[in-house]
Amino acid sequence: MSSPTPRSAVHRPQVHKIVFVGPVGAGKTQAIRSLSDIEVVSTEASASDEVRRIKPQTTVAMDYGVLNLDTGDRVRLYGTPGQDRFDFMWDILTENALGLVMLIKADAPDPVDDLRLCVGNFRRVIADTALVVGLTHGDSQTARLLRPAMAAELVRLGLPPVVMSADARLRADMVMLVKALIYSLDPLYAAD
Amino acid sequence: MTRVLLAGMTPQTASAVELMVRSEFGAVDIARHDRALQRTPAALAPQILPDDLLVLDLMGLGWALCTPARAQSLGRDLLATRPAVLLLPPEAAAPGGHGGWASAVAAAGSGSGSALRLAVPHPASMTSMRHALRQLHSALQAGAAAPPPSAPAPVPDTAPDTADWADTRPPFADTAACATQLRPAAVAAPSAVAAAASRHGAAPVPATRAPRGAAPFALTAEAHAAVCAACPAVVANPFLALVFAVVLQGRPQAFHVGRQTGAVFHPAHNWVASNISTALRRRLTQHRLMLEISAVQPLDEAQVLDQARTLYGRRDDGRRALDGFIWALVHNSFDDAPPPVDGALGFHLRRLPDFTRLPQVPDAFLQMALLCLRGPQTVAALRHAYPALHPDRVGLFVLCALLSGLAVVRPMRSGFPAAERRPAARPVAAPQRSVLRSLLARLF
Numbered sequence: 191m192s193s194p195t196p197r198s199a200v201h202r203p204q205v206h207k208i209v210f211v212g213p214v215g216a217g218k219t220q221a222i223r224s225l226s227d228i229e230v231v232s233t234e235a236s237a238s239d240e241v242r243r244i245k246p247q248t249t250v251a252m253d254y255g256v257l258n259l260d261t262g263d264r265v266r267l268y269g270t271p272g273q274d275r276f277d278f279m280w281d282i283l284t285e286n287a288l289g290l291v292m293l294i295k296a297d298a299p300d301p302v303d304d305l306r307l308c309v310g311n312f313r314r315v316i317a318d319t320a321l322v323v324g325l326t327h328g329d330s331q332t333a334r335l336l337r338p339a340m341a342a343e344l345v346r347l348g349l350p351p352v353v354m355s356a357d358a359r360l361r362a363d364m365v366m367l368v369k370a371l372i373y374s375l376d377p378l379y380a381a382d
Numbered sequence: 383m384t385r386v387l388l389a390g391m392t393p394q395t396a397s398a399v400e401l402m403v404r405s406e407f408g409a410v411d412i413a414r415h416d417r418a419l420q421r422t423p424a425a426l427a428p429q430i431l432p433d434d435l436l437v438l439d440l441m442g443l444g445w446a447l448c449t450p451a452r453a454q455s456l457g458r459d460l461l462a463t464r465p466a467v468l469l470l471p472p473e474a475a476a477p478g479g480h481g482g483w484a485s486a487v488a489a490a491g492s493g494s495g496s497a498l499r500l501a502v503p504h505p506a507s508m509t510s511m512r513h514a515l516r517q518l519h520s521a522l523q524a525g526a527a528a529p530p531p532s533a534p535a536p537v538p539d540t541a542p543d544t545a546d547w548a549d550t551r552p553p554f555a556d557t558a559a560c561a562t563q564l565r566p567a568a569v570a571a572p573s574a575v576a577a578a579a580s581r582h583g584a585a586p587v588p589a590t591r592a593p594r595g596a597a598p599f600a601l602t603a604e605a606h607a608a609v610c611a612a613c614p615a616v617v618a619n620p621f622l623a624l625v626f627a628v629v630l631q632g633r634p635q636a637f638h639v640g641r642q643t644g645a646v647f648h649p650a651h652n653w654v655a656s657n658i659s660t661a662l663r664r665r666l667t668q669h670r671l672m673l674e675i676s677a678v679q680p681l682d683e684a685q686v687l688d689q690a691r692t693l694y695g696r697r698d699d700g701r702r703a704l705d706g707f708i709w710a711l712v713h714n715s716f717d718d719a720p721p722p723v724d725g726a727l728g729f730h731l732r733r734l735p736d737f738t739r740l741p742q743v744p745d746a747f748l749q750m751a752l753l754c755l756r757g758p759q760t761v762a763a764l765r766h767a768y769p770a771l772h773p774d775r776v777g778l779f780v781l782c783a784l785l786s787g788l789a790v791v792r793p794m795r796s797g798f799p800a801a802e803r804r805p806a807a808r809p810v811a812a813p814q815r816s817v818l819r820s821l822l823a824r825l826f
Contacts, residue, residue, distance in 0.1 A: 324738075333736065334653060334703045338597040341733045350755045354738045363738045369748060370737070377753035378767060 207266040208368065209284050210253070211312055212293035213304050217326040217358030218269035219253045221293060224361045225368070226255025226267055252283055280311065289320035289371045293358065296328025296336055302343050309347055320374035321349060324356030324367050350374065387434045389415040389426055390442025390469070399437055399511060404680050406515045417442040423452075427459040435518070436466040440483055441504065446471045448482030456487075465498035465522060467514045472504045498522060599649040599704045600732075600787030603630050608727070608791045609784050612761075615721030616781065620673050621666040622715055626785070628678060629704065634686040636679045639666070646681070646690045647704065654707045655690035655700040660714060660741070667715045706736050709786040713742060716778050723777030725762030728792040731755050731783050746771055750779050758792045 210218040223230045231254040253269030268283045284290070292308055294301050305323065309316065323340060325333055333355040341351035352370055356363040386403050388396050393416045400412055415421055415429060423443050430436070438460065445452050460466075470483045487501050498521050500514040606626055610617045617623060628635050629649045638644040645656035658666070666673065681689055690701060731754035737743045750764060765776045783789035 330702045330739070333739070334701070337703075337736060338733065350752070351732075352734050352752065352755070354734065355736050356738055366738045366743070366748075369745070370734075370752065373745075373749045373752045377749050377756075 216293035220358035390439030439469040453486040612724035720774035720778035
């Protein structure tokens with residue numbers, strides 16, 4: 191699995207994308223920073239609304255990072271803004287995405303409702319691709335109590351219950367989520 | 383009643399009874415006077431406190447046969463007005479019923495006022511002893527009059543478990559037994575109970591109500607039995623056998639290895655607080671003798687969190703998901719040499735493990751988990767779907783999934799090709815698979 195794909199003579203570098211979605215303050219920007227090979231391009235601005243109570247700055251258009259693959263291909267990592275008023279960016283950013291990594295704040299007032307709303311917002315993309323959910327900002331107790339409820343909600347929504355605890359600052363956690371996304375697309379990858 | 387005194391039993395039997403007493407009575411002091419030639423009733427009498435509850439094996443005290451003098455001594459020197467469970471000698475020991483003791487105990491009980499006495503005849507079973515203790519506990523709590531002692535304690539389950547845990551051999555001379563005063567948190571040998579629990583199928587106790595949102599540990603005794611039938615190595619591992627005997631009971635319990643190391647299990651709330659290192663865990667799974675220095679202690683609901691905090695002394699109380707703990711434990715136990723698993727074993731993975739919080743996650747396990755979330759599988763079908771993986775590693779994944787309670791056992795026809803080249807969420811085109819391969823190579 192770790193051996194690189196031989197480059198064919200006709201291989202032309204391609205660009206793919208993975209999109210990080212979720213409510214404000216869930217850790218999307220930090221997640222991309224943990225994975226990106228480049229300095230993350232972030233369109234952060236001072237928060238001017240109720241978001242200021244959560245964090246002083248917030249993403250207003252997108253976060254952008256890149257993973258360079260040894261085939262010459264690039265995987266662009268996009269983070270969407272969490273606020274509904276930027277929903278016009280969601281369709282643009284998710285177009286032709288490999289899949290979505292959804293980050294949900296475990297310490298939010300109603301994380302299950304956040305999950306429900308977020309899945310609703312990206313339903314079309316999820317139907318065509320794959321979704322993994324990372325539960326951020328929660329200690330082991332929160333995750334222990336919340337993960338079953340999140341998984342049950344995903345099942346209720348007709349989606350595979352792929353939900354894991356995650357710390358957006360930890361590259362290992364983000365790698366696990368991306369791996370889960372890839373294997374969700376193709377669970378029989380490397381089966382042969 | 384402030385103390386329970388056990389006398390006349392072999393050390394193995396006494397250990398098993400001790401755990402049953404702790405299970406029924408909670409945190410009480412227990413004094414043990416194990417079977418020995420010098421352990422005569424006359425020598426025992428001064429050791430008994432006025433408000434002791436007694437569990438006496440009459441044969442182990444040298445009283446296989448009942449005589450008028452012995453019956454009088456039992457009533458006067460040992461029982462007096464104390465509540466007691468009496469293990470009577472076997473029926474064949476002498477005419478007159480259990481060495482003549484059945485009628486003698488009944489006669490003594492008839493004049494004993496409010497004393498609570500229950501007679502359990504040899505060969506006694508785990509069930510009958512537990513039932514007698516429970517009955518005595520209930521009666522003590524309710525302050526009710528004792529049932530007539532002439533009849534052996536009614537046993538709800540007379541299944542063929544006339545157990546070998548209770549030794550019916552005559553007293554032996556070479557036991558270096560000595561009286562030991564054990565505090566509730568002191569060390570007791572759990573092996574007898576673990577073995578007995580596995581023999582008896584470890585019937586689960588109804589779990590306490592979990593708080594809102596807390597799903598209980600989901601492994602059932604039936605699922606555990608199905609896994610053990612498909613993979614006998616699970617039963618053969620002494621530490622795993624002990625852990626499953628504990629978690630299948632559903633109630634909070636502490637497991638100690640020495641004074642500072644151990645784990646607190648709360649299956650009803652799906653958590654465990656453990657400071658057992660991976661290295662120690664390996665030793666526990668590999669060396670049966672390690673379990674001889676360990677102990678299992680039932681906990682009250684009120685004390686379980688304090689136990690976790692005081693024993694493990696971290697910033698938090700060290701609690702984490704029990705299903706993840708069990709997954710890691712099973713994986714650690716068999717990672718070096720995965721045992722064979724019957725290919726006909728069917729299962730359905732209900733939830734994904736919290737892979738980001740598990741110490742070792744082979745990529746293949748993540749792949750298989752994501753496939754198995756899609757529907758029921760069999761071990762054989764999964765092996766067929768992943769031919770590049772060693773069949774026993776596929777079996778190990780299934781063991782982890784089932785024993786952690788994240789998967790349920792599903793009866794399926796043998797050879798049902800559930801995972802046979804199942805299509806992915808959407809057809810994966812060759813170019814995209816190439817990208818996925820490159821991305822994985824880049825990330826990992």
